[in-house]
Amino acid sequence: MNIGHAAKATGLSSKMIRHYEVIGLLKNATRTDAGYRQYHDNDLHVLRFIKRARSLGFPLEQIKVLLSLWQDRKRASKDVKALAQKHILELEAKIRELSEMRDVLEGLSQDCAGDQRPDCPILSKLADPLHPHCSLDPAQNGQHVRHQK
Amino acid sequence: MNIGHAAKATGLSSKMIRHYEVIGLLKNATRTDAGYRQYHDNDLHVLRFIKRARSLGFPLEQIKVLLSLWQDRKRASKDVKALAQKHILELEAKIRELSEMRDVLEGLSQDCAGDQRPDCPILSKLADPLHPHCSLDPAQNGQHVRHQK
DNA sequence: TTCCACCTTCCCATGGTGGCAACGTCAAGC
DNA sequence: GCTTGACGTTGCCACCATGGGAAGGTGGAA
Structure with a gap:
């Protein structure tokens, strides 16, 4: 799935997705031989998570923390x-x-x-x-x- | 009156006053021989006007319009x-x-x-x-x- | 082959402010 | 006169999240 497809599927823009990668909110996407970023269904969950957190007004820096908590099975809900x-x-x-x-x-x-x-x-x-x-x-x-x- | 004095008298920063001049919100201040901007009491009224309009959340572009209305004796309050x-x-x-x-x-x-x-x-x-x-x-x-x- | 939609990177703009660098100026104290 | 320190000047960069556009490469369909 190319970036434009992932963008449409999540309501983000391609620009945003690239930006999130640059600032370290997303891991570097895998690339095709031609250098196209490739996304899979798992990636969409992360992108939608970011999209929803943004819609609640969280700044990207706090979303970075939220993502790490999301992944941490040993997090405290506190x-x-x-x-x-x-x-x-x-x-x-x-x-x-x-x-x-x-x-x-x-x-x-x-x-x-x-x-x-x-x-x-x-x-x-x-x-x-x-x-x-x-x-x-x-x-x-x-x-x-x-x-x- | 130097810019720092005008800043203290109005609650703005020197930076802001210079910036307002650059973007055309203020007329170019007169300068001393050394190039220092000089302000007089009349100027403080304008600076305070801007300060108050900013405190109501008006963006600088709209303040530009408000200032021109303020000066226009033939304006309509409408x-x-x-x-x-x-x-x-x-x-x-x-x-x-x-x-x-x-x-x-x-x-x-x-x-x-x-x-x-x-x-x-x-x-x-x-x-x-x-x-x-x-x-x-x-x-x-x-x-x-x-x-x- | 040609064409169009899509992708890439890179740079610039937004708005309002702060910060810093590098440099000039003024006044007070010695 | 000289030093010192506070203040002035311009210019550039940063913030934050996003959009726009240029210049060039890719992919697939007609």
Whole structure:
């Protein structure tokens, strides 16, 4: 089975599979005489394992650990669970961070008329959260324009 | 005011300020004879605007637009609000994505005894979500080990 | 034989930031 | 004046996971 076939069978891209091999997540695939990577059904299990772990947000480095635990018949489920819990905490931290952004922005957005007038509390708060009534750039000198050297 | 001072006054790093100039988010700073960038109080307002927009998760490209709206006295608040709403949708999409990851992982984690035994539904589900009782790598051939060329 | 789909390696880009190297500048203390 | 140390400059590389594309080789079918 060529790499493209393995890719379709697992939902990964050929690019990803090669990359995983390069970074040591997969053992080096056997090659045909022409240098084509060859995959077998057993390999698909590993690829799908990676695919699912990625879909849960695990970074490749942690997946490397998960794979080694998977293969270790003498592993303690405690170790796997600890890894999962750690990742859950990271996910929750990110969720809280994004939620706070959303809440603040939602608050600003609700105060904005959203009409043709220029007055906008969103810009005002970004400009100066303490004096949200002034929404004009005090510089007014083209700060966002890139000048040539 | 040198760049380090402007950085401390705004909570950005000198690196970021230089980077924002390079990508055209800031106009080219005036320089001393020695080539040092010089900043004035007006510049701090712009830098703080960027800092706050970043803290709401806006990417630099969108901040470029926000800055141009900020300076445009004839802007319609509708345009600003539309940008904010779009970003809110992106934040919510990301939050949903991460939340689903967390929920799935939380479910798996709760089924895991977390003791010294090797049986682990987390690994089993990653290995094969349809037959979660088999948690051993069917390959068992060192897939995660990087072999030298 | 020709053609097309597929494979290979290698390099570059993303986004936003940090780190480091190599070098120039400024001000204070001696 | 000289040294020292803090600060400035540019430039390159790294992160993370992935995609894109170039340039060239392979395989199989018509």
